[in-house]
Amino acid sequence: MDDLLRDFLTESGENLGKxxxxxxxxxxxxxxxxxxxxxxxxIHTIKGTCGFLGLARLEGVAHAAENVLDSLRAGRLQVQADLIGDILAAIDTIKFVLLRLEQTETEPEGDDAPLIARLETWLALDGRSAPAPDAAPFAAMPNLPVLPNIPTQVASGIPLAAAASVAPVLVPSTSARADALAAPEASAFVAHDGAEHRDNRRDGLDRRGQADLVSDGRPGLSESTLRVGVDVLDKLMNLVGELALGRNQLLQLTTSQEESPFAKPVQQLDRVTTDLLEAVMKTRMQPIGNAWTKLPRLVRDLSQSSGKQIVLSMHGAETDLDRQILQAIQDPLTHMVRNSADHGIETAVARRAAGKPEQGTIRLSAHHEGGHVVIEIADDGAGINASRVRRKAIERGLVKADVAEAMPDAQILRYIFEPGFSTAEQVTNVSGRGVGMDVVRSNIDAIGGTVELSSQHGRGTTVRIKIPLTLAIISALLVGTAGESFAVPQIGIVELVGVTEEQRGLVEHVHGAQFYRLRDTLLPLVHLRTLLRLEPCDVQVSYNIVVCQVGEARFGLVVEHVFDTQEIVVKPVGRLIKHLQAYAGCTITGDGRVIMILDTGGIATLANVASNETRDEVERAAHQAAQARAAAQADAKESVLLFDAGYPALQAVPLSLVARLEEFALSSLEEADGRFLVQYRGALMPVVAANPDMDLRAMDPRPVIVFSDRNRTLGVAVNEIRDIVEDSLHLQRRAARPGVLGIAVIAGRATEVIDTDHFLRQANGELPGHAAANISDDPGRHPAASLAPVAAA
Structure with missing residues (x-):
């Protein structure tokens, strides 16, 4: 392709984009x-270059559009919908011709006479006729304002003798010529084809010859920017990725040696590599507004065809995003904006009847949130009728009727993302076939993002998309199972849970599948060893659960070992294993090993834990189990120790957790390392106050409740032991104060049930309140569970 044509196509594409x-x-x-x-x-620039390059069809359409725009500038025509429609049609034709030029390097054949005739009809309305081809080559021009000039200097290649005879020439600057063209007085330049064609050639020669002019020393726009091919950026990204892998290997080598002479140089290399990586990543970043350029036109066309009044409001268009992800979200954004305009926004009559402004609004916004970009598409339309979604889901057999009726509206709306699901009463040429939202979820899942939908019937709908900034270099957690190591992208990790032998009772079986009860929620378990068909092992005493989230679904990936996190370079998998859903790619670790990167979305699909049916079964089973457990706790009665700790309400603890009730004389209380201790049964036992405001030395002797948990023993000092009663310990309210699990009604009085594990941690120098925060998430939890080991998160 000719360089001049390539530059023209590139520049025109950028200009037409906005x-x-x-x-x-x-x-x-x-x-x-x-x-x-x-x-x-x-339009003028495109038309002028077309004349220089001999692109007759493109020049004819652009010239007709330019004449109409000139009449608008001069005030002879007024902006109206039909006129704008014809100008947009001309732009569509220009885009089509440019696309075929890029593909074939020749103009495509086509008849643009009807379009040009419509544009010339507008010219006839302002008293002007369309320009005739045989018009006079020159037309009289009115006096033009004086233009700023650039004094030229004699090029070094001209002999001095000849230079002395050259008259001084003043060439209008580029900006001055643009301003002149924009001025209404310059309309004479576009009066006749012949003069314009020659002016276009001269303009083209001027552009090519400007390199011979000597600038005034100020840097221009072309000097501060440089157009670089995407393939160059991709290669640069690959090279810096390889550099990052080498950096990781060197870091691992130096950290394994206590006094390595290469430690400082490697640290410096680490800093430089990190800075270089960030700089290269910025070269791949583009404003998300580049993916929004087609949307205003889309909304405008839908508004015209549907007879609705719709305005698109865009915010955060400058938010940067990786080019690869930018391309992946264009289709989802188009689908969602189209749905909002076609199904969400009501007609002006319907909006007026509902007490809304006749003009509906679609708000598109984007912002950074951590290492992600959050995009929201919100409309103030009719919202989604959850009852209709529920009815359609039952009709299509996606969910049983009794299950659907028990679902909250927010949960039933998930079925909108099912393939072929639609609540539209009629199919239009825009939407209603049930394929849009399925494409949205599939495309967003493919790049590791999530989609959330919320809607209020009669108020509007909001779709929230959360996507990663980049896919080239990611932060990943390294895990191990069956002697193999794998990388799990951290973008899909919610938390880590360690399961010990004592906690295996939290693993339940529902319909033959394993679930872990995490804060009263059943979490589906996927054993990585079993999924990948690795070597079987003996019964595991303890293991780790990586809690992953795919869309709205969560599951636990069971692994044997959790190592550390690393920034890894994502490499594509080979064609022989590309069809395996469990893998998203591969990478090289710091010690030179090649490991696979797990695809949490693919694992969820293989294990069937992300389907709506599976999630509904799990949630129903969890709800039934919680109800049964709450009923059992409400009916069960046990011995409860009541005591006074100086608070307005009495304190309580299950008697089964109490080892002994003691009284210690003041003389037996010792203080060491900032803690109170007492010699108890041949060992030092820490003593803490049940109330932080309590003075342990103010009472002699002091009542003490002794608790024991394996190798930990603790005395909790109180003011008075009140009673031992038989009652149920069902916590009805959470407690905000550390050390209290919640509030229960015991012996007819509101009583605070203490968290024994909180005091055990406090006595052993751990952060007070940490365990209580984890335990008190469930107000119905039995207080006896407070001595069970807490899952590591």
Missing amino acids: LDNDIVELERNPGDVARLNSVFRT
């Missing part, structure tokens, strides 16, 4: 003269 948005905004705000001049200059 032209749709400019024209739509111009329709909303006809008085925006600066925007109108910008549109005119873009």
Whole structure:
């Protein structure tokens, strides 16, 4: 392809990318003269270069559109919907011709006469006829304002003798010529084809010859920017990725040696590599607004065809995103905006009847949140009728009727993302076939993102998309099972849970599948060893659960070992294993090993833990189990020790957790290392106050409740032991104060049930309140569980 043609296609593509948005905004705000001049200059530049390159079809369409725009600038025509529609049609034709030029390097054949005739009809309305091909080559021009000039200097290649005879020449600057073209007085330049064609050639020669001119020393835009091919950036990204892998290997080598002479140089290399990595990542970043350029035109066309009044509001268009992800979200954004316009926004009559403004609004926003970009598409339309979604889900057999009726509205809305699901009463040429939202979820899941939907019937709908900034270099958790190591992208990890032998009772079986009860929620378990068909092992005494989230579904990935986190370079998998859903790629660790990167979405699909049916079964089983457990706790009675700790309410603890009740004389209380101790049965036992405001030395003797948990023994000092009663310990309210599990009704009085594990941790120098925060998440939890080991998170 000729270099001049390639530059023309590149520049025109960039200019046309924002032209749709400019024209739509111009329709909303006809008085925006600066925007109108910008549109005119873009079309004028395309037309002028077409004449220089001999692109007759493209020049004819652009020239007709330019004439209409010139009449708009001069005030002879007024902005109206049909006129804007014809200009947009001309731009569509220009885009089509440019696309075929890029593909074939020749103009495609086509008849643009009807379009040009429509554009010339608008010219006839302002008293002007369409320009004739045989018009006079030159037309009289009115006096033009004096233009800023650039004094030229004699090029070094001209002999001095000849230079002395050269008259001084003043060449208008590029900006001055653009301003002149934008001025209404310059309309004479576009009066006749013959003069314009020659001016276009001269402009083209001027552009090519400007390199011979000597600038005034100030850097121009072309000197501060540089167009680089995408393949160059991709290669640069691959090279810096390899550098990062080498950095990781060197770091591992130096950290394994206590006094390595390479420690400082490697640290410096680490810092430089990190800075270089961030700089290269920025070269791949593009504003998310680049993916929004087609949306204003889309909304405008839908508004015209449906007869609705819709305005698109965009915020955060400057938010940066990796180019690869930017391309992946264009289709989902188009589907969602189209759905909002077609199904969400009501007609003006319906909105007026509902007490809303006749004009509906679709709000598109983006912002950074941690290592992610959050995109929200919100409309103030009719919202989603959850009852209709529930009925459709039952009709299609996606869920049983009794299960659907028990589901909350927020949960039933998940079925909108099922393939082929639609609540539209009729199918239009825009939407209603039930394929849009399925494409949205599939495309977002493929790049490791999540989609959340919320809606209020009659108020509107909001779709929230959360996607990673980049996919080239990611942070991953290294895990191991069956002697093999794997990388799990941290973007999909919620938390880590350690399961010891004592906690294996928290693993339950529902319909033949394993679930872990995590804070009263049943978490489906997927054993990585079993899924990948690795070597079987003996019964595991303890293991780790990596809690992963795919969309709205969560599951636990069971592994034997959890190592550390690393920034890894994602490498594509080979074609022989590309079909395996469990793998997203591979990488090289710091010690030079090649390990596989797990695809949590693919694992969820293989294990069937992300389907709506599976989640509904799990949630129903969890709900039934919670109800049964709460009923059993409410009916069961046990011995409860009541005591006074100086609070307004009495304190309580299950008697089964109490080892002994003691009284210690003040003289037996010793203080060491900032803690109170007492010699008890041949060992030092820490003593803590049940109330932080309590003075342990203010009472002699002091009542003490002794607790024991394996190798830990503790005395909790109280003011008075009140009673031992038989009652149920069902916590009805959570407690905000550390050391208290919750509030229960015992012996007819509101009583605070203490968290014994909190005091055990406090006595052993651990952070007070940590265990209580974990335990008190469930107000119905039995206090006896407070001495069970807490899952490591």
